[in-house]
Amino acid sequence: MGKSGQEVISRLRQMVLSGELAAGERIAEIPTAERLGVSRTPIRIAFRTLEQEGLLTKRPARGYEVRQVTLSDITGAIEVRGVLEGLAARQAAENGLSDSQKMELRQLLQAGDQLFENGQLDEQDLALYHDINQRFHQIIIDASNNPAIAEALSRNEHLPFASVSALAFDRNNLILEFRRFNFAHMQHHAVFDAISQGQSSRAESIMREHANATLGHAKIFSQKEDTNEKMQVLQ
Structure with missing residues (x-):
């Protein structure tokens, strides 16, 4: 695409x-x-x-x-993704990365560094980050050598905002969006470091937190729900 x-x-x-x-x-x-x-x-x-x-x-x-989407819908799906990707990171650390996987992950991290070095982000940059992010996650899943993880993630991706590719970008708050995606990129660095050093528990913890960080962006749903409830009371 x-x-x-x-x-x-x-x-x-x-x-x-x-x-x-x-x-x-x-x-x-x-x-x-x-x-x-x-x-x-x-x-x-x-x-x-x-x-x-x-x-x-x-x-x-x-x-x-x-579709009607609630915060609880998103929360459940993202928490499941965090567990699955955390397990993938743990097993990747236990198995060890191949030389080709290490090389490609380093290249992806470098590409991300270049993307964020300007201190700002727009929708075109997000399209590049989408590809970097998707490939980074896929390599870790592959490195787990556990096909059941990929299968479970595939099913979970049909739920709202559960897919690693489901990136949204608020054009009205560019500073906050830069910080959000730059933080996610720094987590990529941290999980790569943990996996490379064979620190399985640390890798799992970082990867789970990486997925759950998405929930911060989903809080707008709770605000929308509260607003809708208040409007219904006033009607």
Whole structure:
């Protein structure tokens, strides 16, 4: 998928997260493409991706509907991912990394360092980080030599914001977003160090915390729920 396609997915994901696309709202390709100023092709791909992530539901007629997603939905899915990826990091540390895995992980870390060295981040940078992040996690899963982890993660990825690829980016708070993703990148450095030194317990702990850090960004859902409840009381 091209960079522009990943940006569209991230933008729509953030619109769902922020409530700009409300639960139950029907969305279609043409008006959404016009709204974002892109062609229909990346919109079509984005809709399918977000359907797989559990954020959209395909309607019997044309178009999709935004699913109702709660903080508890996200929390449960991310906690499961943290356990699974923590186990992968532990077993990768116990097994040891191959020379090729070490080399590629170092290259990914270096690419991330270059991405964050400017002190700012935009949606195009996020598309690059998406690829770095996805590959970094995949190598650790592969290094665990445990196919059951990959299988379990594959099933869990169909839940809202559970996938490592499910990155959202708030264009209205660029400073906070830079800090958030830079912190995640620093955790990549820490988990690589732990795995390389065979520190299995430390590697597992860091990887679980790495997944659970996503919950901080999901707190907006609890705010939305509180607001909705207050509005219902006032009506």
